[in-house]
Amino acid sequence: MATILTLAGDGIGPEIMTQAIDVLNAVNDKFTLGLTLESGLIGGVAIDATGEPLPDETLARARAADAVLLGAVGGPKWDGIERSKRPERGLLKIRGELGLFANLRVAKLYPQLANASSIKPEIISGLDLLIVRELTGGIYFGEPRGIRTLENGEQQGYNTMVYSTSEIQRIGKVAFELAKTRAQAAGTAPKVCSVDKANVLEVTELWKQTMTQMQQADYSDVALSHMYADNACMQLIKDPKQFDVMVTGNMFGDILSDEAAMLTGSIGMLPSASLDVAGKGMYEPCHGSAPDIAGQDKANPLATILSVAMMLRYTFKQEEAAKAIEQAVSDVLDDGLRTLDILDSSEAGLKQVGCIEMGQAVLAKL
Amino acid sequence: MATILTLAGDGIGPEIMTQAIDVLNAVNDKFTLGLTLESGLIGGVAIDATGEPLPDETLARARAADAVLLGAVGGPKWDGIERSKRPERGLLKIRGELGLFANLRVAKLYPQLANASSIKPEIISGLDLLIVRELTGGIYFGEPRGIRTLENGEQQGYNTMVYSTSEIQRIGKVAFELAKTRAQAAGTAPKVCSVDKANVLEVTELWKQTMTQMQQADYSDVALSHMYADNACMQLIKDPKQFDVMVTGNMFGDILSDEAAMLTGSIGMLPSASLDVAGKGMYEPCHGSAPDIAGQDKANPLATILSVAMMLRYTFKQEEAAKAIEQAVSDVLDDGLRTLDILDSSEAGLKQVGCIEMGQAVLAKL
Ligand SMILES: CC(C)[C@H](C(=O)O)[C@@H](O)C(=O)O
Numbered sequence: 158m159a160t161i162l163t164l165a166g167d168g169i170g171p172e173i174m175t176q177a178i179d180v181l182n183a184v185n186d187k188f189t190l191g192l193t194l195e196s197g198l199i200g201g202v203a204i205d206a207t208g209e210p211l212p213d214e215t216l217a218r219a220r221a222a223d224a225v226l227l228g229a230v231g232g233p234k235w236d237g238i239e240r241s242k243r244p245e246r247g248l249l250k251i252r253g254e255l256g257l258f259a260n261l262r263v264a265k266l267y268p269q270l271a272n273a274s275s276i277k278p279e280i281i282s283g284l285d286l287l288i289v290r291e292l293t294g295g296i297y298f299g300e301p302r303g304i305r306t307l308e309n310g311e312q313q314g315y316n317t318m319v320y321s322t323s324e325i326q327r328i329g330k331v332a333f334e335l336a337k338t339r340a341q342a343a344g345t346a347p348k349v350c351s352v353d354k355a356n357v358l359e360v361t362e363l364w365k366q367t368m369t370q371m372q373q374a375d376y377s378d379v380a381l382s383h384m385y386a387d388n389a390c391m392q393l394i395k396d397p398k399q400f401d402v403m404v405t406g407n408m409f410g411d412i413l414s415d416e417a418a419m420l421t422g423s424i425g426m427l428p429s430a431s432l433d434v435a436g437k438g439m440y441e442p443c444h445g446s447a448p449d450i451a452g453q454d455k456a457n458p459l460a461t462i463l464s465v466a467m468m469l470r471y472t473f474k475q476e477e478a479a480k481a482i483e484q485a486v487s488d489v490l491d492d493g494l495r496t497l498d499i500l501d502s503s504e505a506g507l508k509q510v511g512c513i514e515m516g517q518a519v520l521a522k523l
Numbered sequence: 524m525a526t527i528l529t530l531a532g533d534g535i536g537p538e539i540m541t542q543a544i545d546v547l548n549a550v551n552d553k554f555t556l557g558l559t560l561e562s563g564l565i566g567g568v569a570i571d572a573t574g575e576p577l578p579d580e581t582l583a584r585a586r587a588a589d590a591v592l593l594g595a596v597g598g599p600k601w602d603g604i605e606r607s608k609r610p611e612r613g614l615l616k617i618r619g620e621l622g623l624f625a626n627l628r629v630a631k632l633y634p635q636l637a638n639a640s641s642i643k644p645e646i647i648s649g650l651d652l653l654i655v656r657e658l659t660g661g662i663y664f665g666e667p668r669g670i671r672t673l674e675n676g677e678q679q680g681y682n683t684m685v686y687s688t689s690e691i692q693r694i695g696k697v698a699f700e701l702a703k704t705r706a707q708a709a710g711t712a713p714k715v716c717s718v719d720k721a722n723v724l725e726v727t728e729l730w731k732q733t734m735t736q737m738q739q740a741d742y743s744d745v746a747l748s749h750m751y752a753d754n755a756c757m758q759l760i761k762d763p764k765q766f767d768v769m770v771t772g773n774m775f776g777d778i779l780s781d782e783a784a785m786l787t788g789s790i791g792m793l794p795s796a797s798l799d800v801a802g803k804g805m806y807e808p809c810h811g812s813a814p815d816i817a818g819q820d821k822a823n824p825l826a827t828i829l830s831v832a833m834m835l836r837y838t839f840k841q842e843e844a845a846k847a848i849e850q851a852v853s854d855v856l857d858d859g860l861r862t863l864d865i866l867d868s869s870e871a872g873l874k875q876v877g878c879i880e881m882g883q884a885v886l887a888k889l
C-alpha cells in the first residue's frame with residue numbers, strides 16, 4: 158500500500174493537478190497499483206492558510222509518503238512577503254528536507270511539436286537529452302548568506318557557492334549510472350558532459366576534478382567531457398544533439414535545464430524528477446505556476462501527467478503503467494490536440510483545446 | 524597623442540590581431556587620428572615568457588595607455604598550471620586592476636548572416652540587443668574563495684557572490700544611460716531588463732531592489748523590468764527581440780551574453796567593450812582563443828576589427844572612423860566573403876576565405 162502526496166500549489170497548479178490526478182487514478186485502477194492519494198498545501202496557498210510556505214504538516218506527510226506530485230508554486234500575490242516566507246522557500250525547503258539531491262530534467266522533442274520551437278527543425282529533430290542537476294547544495298543552500306549594512310552605510314548582499322567532494326560524487330554517480338542505462342536502451346556509447354566554470358570558480362574546479370577522478374576510478378566505460386557553463390549555454394543552441402547526459406550544480410542546472418527545455422519549444426510538455434538517495438522522489442512539471450493564465454482553462458496539463466509517468470517508472474518501478482501514460486499523451490498529440498503553448502497556428506489540422514479537454518483526452522486513451 | 528596597447532594573447536589571438544592592427548593603422552592615417560600603437564604580453568604567451576599571465580610591465584603599460592585592444596587568452600597548453608597562474612587569471616586581473624566594471628556586449632544580427640544561426644530567421648531578424656554585464660565584482664572576485672579540507676577529510680570548494688549597493692548603482696547607471704542613448708538613436712522608448720535570481724539569492728535581491736530604486740529616483744523615463752536568470756535564458760531563445768538593454772551581474776552576464784551572441788549565429792562577428800568610470804576601455808572580441816584552429820588562417824578577424832570600431836567610438840569619440848570600419852565590414856559581407864564560422868554552405872555566391880584574406884578585404888574597402 159503506497160501513498161502519494163499531491164501538492165497542487167499556486168497559479169495553474171490546481172488545474173493541471175486535477176487532470177494529472179484523474180490520469181493517476183485511471184492507471185491505478187487499470188494496472189491495480191494499489192496507490193493511495195493524499196493532498197496537501199505548499200507555496201502561496203499554504204501561506205494564505207497557515208502563514209508558512211511549507212507547513213510542518215505538509216512536510217511530515219511528504220516524509221511519510223512514498224512519492225510527492227507537485228504542481229507549481231508562486232505568484233505576484235506573495236511577492237511582497239518577507240523573503241523567508243515566500244512560496245519559493247517552500248519548494249527549496251521540501252527539496253532540502255527530503256534530501257532530493259538529484260534533479261532529472263529531460264529535454265525531449267516531441268516529433269508532433271517539431272515546429273513549435275524557435276530552433277530550426279534540423280538542429281533539434283530527435284533531441285532527447287537529460288540534465289542531471291544537483292538540487293540540495295551549491296549557492297542555493299550555501300551559508301553564509303544575507304544582506305548586511307557595511308561600515309560606510311551602504312548595503313551588501315552575499316551568497317556562498319559551496320560543494321564538498323561527497324556531494325559531487327553523489328550526483329556524479331547518478332549521472333554516470335543514468336548515462337549507462339540510457340546508452341544501453343539506445344544502443345549507443347554512454348557519455349556525460351560535466352558543466353562547470355573551473356577557469357574562474359574554485360568550487361567548480363573541485364567539481365571538475367572530482368568528476369574526472371570518478372570517471373577514472375569507476376566509470377572508464379563512460380566518456381566524460383567538461384564544458385564551461387557559458388560555452389554550454391552556447392553549444393545547447395548551436396548543436397544540442399552533441400549531448401546525451403549533462404551534469405552540473407544547482408545554479409547552472411537551473412539555467413541550463415530551462416534553456417534545454419525551451420529548445421524543444423514545448424516546456425509545457427516536460428516532466429522532472431527530484432530523487433533522494435533511496436530513489437524516493439518528488440515529481441513536477443519543468444514549467445512554473447504561470448499566474449497570468451491561471452484559472453482560465455488554458456494551461457497545458459501534459460508535463461504534470463508525464464510527471465506521473467516518471468513517478469511510476471522511477472519510484473514505483475511500474476514501467477508498463479508509465480509507458481501507457483506516455484503512449485496516451487503521444488496519441489492525443491497525434492490526434493492534433495494542442496493547448497495554446499504548443500499550438501503552431503501555421504499547421505493545418507490542429508485543434509486548440511483547454512486544460513480540461515486535454516487532460517480528459519489523455520484519460521480517454523487509457 | 525593617444526596610445527593603444529595591443530595584447531594579442533593566445534590561440535587565434537595573434538592572427539586576428541594582425542588584421543585588426545592593419546585596419547587600425549589604415550583609419551589612423553585616413554582620419555589622422557594620431558594614435559600610437561604598442562604591443563604587450565598577456566595570457567599563455569606571457570606565462571611562457573615571464574611566468575605570469577599578466578606581467579607587471581603589461582599592467583603598467585595598460586594603465587598608461589588610453590585604450591587596450593585584446594585578442595584572446597588561454598589554451599590547453601596552460602591547463603595544467605597552478606590556478607593562480609593560468610592565462611584566464613591574467614584577463615580577470617587586468618579587468619580588476621583597471622577597474623573595467625562595465626562590459627558591453629552587443630548581440631546584433633548581420634542581415635547577410637541571417638541563415639548562419641540555429642534560430643529561425645523570423646525570431647532573430649533585426650535583432651540588436653545590448654547586454655551590460657558587471658565585470659569586476661560578483662562571484663568572479665568575491666572573497667572568501669578556495670578549496671579547503673574539512674574535518675572529516677573530504678574537500679570543499681567555495682566561492683562568494685557579493686555585491687554592494689554602490690557597485691550595483693554604478694553598473695545600473697551605465698545600463699539606464701545606454702538605454703536612453705540607444706532609444707534616442709532608434710526613435711523608440713528606452714527599456715532595461717535587469718536579470719537576477721532574487722527568488723533564491725539574497726545578493727541578487729539587493730540587485731533587484733537597487734535597480735528599482737534607481738529607476739524610481741532617476742530614470743522614470745526608462746521602462747524597467749526584472750527577470751529571473753533561468754527565465755531570461757529561455758526568453759532569449761523564445762523571443763529575443765523583446766529585449767533592448769539587459770543588465771546583470773558578472774556570472775549571469777557571462778552566460779547570457781554568450782547565449783545572446785550564439786543566437787545571431789555569428790559570434791565570430793561580435794565585439795565587446797569593458798569600460799572604467801572614466802570611459803577608458805579594453806576592447807576585445809566576444810569569442811575565445813579557439814586553440815583548435817590557431818595558426819591555420821581559419822579564424823574570423825571581424826569581431827576584433829569591429830572591436831577597433833567600438834574603441835574609436837567609445838574611448839576616442841571618433842564616430843566617423845568607427846562607422847567607416849563598420850561599413851567596410853558590411854561591404855565585404857555583401858561581397859559574399861565568409862570565414863568558415865559564418866559560411867552557410869547552402870547559400871549560393873559565397874566565397875570561403877581565411878583570416879588574412881578577410882582582414883585584407885576589409886582594409887581594401889577603407
Ligand atoms: C522557483 C525556483 C526557486 C526554482 C529554482 O530556481 O530551483 C525553479 O526555477 C526551478 O528550476 O525549479
Ligand SMILES: CC(C)[C@H](C(=O)O)[C@@H](O)C(=O)O
Binds near residue numbers: 357387611614615
Ligand atoms: C575566459 C573567462 C575567464 C571569461 C569570463 O568568464 O569572463 C570569458 O568567458 C568571457 O566571458 O570573457
